[in-house]
Amino acid sequence: MDLLPADTTLDERERGATVALLPIGSVEQHGPHLPLTTDTLVACTLAVELAAAYVVRRLPPVTISCSHEHAAWPGTVSISATTLAAVVRDVAASVHRAGATSLVLVNGHGGNYVLGNVVQEASLGPLRMALFPGEPDWDDARAEAGLVTSGLSDMHAGELETSILLHAHPHLVRPGFARADELADDRRHMLSRGLQAYTESGVVGRPSLASPEKGRAVLASLVRAFAGYL
Secondary structure, eight states, X not given: OOSSOOOOHXXXXXXXXXXXXXXXXXXXXXXXXXXXXXXXXXXXXXXXXXXXXXXXXXXXOBOOOOOGGGTTSTTOXXXXXXXXXXXXXXXXHHHHHTTOSEEEEEEOOTTOTHHHHHHHHHTTSSSEEEEESOHHHHXXXXXXXXXXXXXXXXXBSSHHHHHHHHHXXXXXXXXXXXXXXXXXXXXXXXXXXXXXXXXXXXXXXOGGGOOHHHHHHHHHHHHHHHHHHO
């Protein structure tokens, strides 16, 4: 799977897509069994699947975003919400000049709260934006794929993310995920205290329940859901 688009300018001209996809990931801890780039891998993998099913232009990802709640673990890198919003707006202006009428932010990191505001403000401008997947899309995908853990419990490096990587990038999943379960449903002060107040390993969820089949089904559900955004 080519996570970076390899299209030429001629390819883009012939495709004539007016909807652009911008994957947005992160560089943050995902416990001992998933790579720091998990969110970027998820966003890019989903973008690849969407581009195979719809006429869209796939952009390279934004790989560093707002991961401040994970700063206690080695390897985590963040930029400010202001910087992330500015990057997205600059990309939006550029693709609009290039002929796009819409930009979809394919977000792989739940901590990028500012993206909702960027999309909200864009509804008043010349280039419409959408934020995908939304929470209902994830909930539907969990149900259709037979995931056991709820969205609340499966917050980080759990059943969902581990399943997607077991399906799409199994060589990146380290041994030991079957023994990495850790739950912390009450995280009401996470924004002020950081995730380290609720988990020692960095995992919040049940990766032991993950499977490649669940990951495949999650992606298939999200691809179907994307039709509503178009």
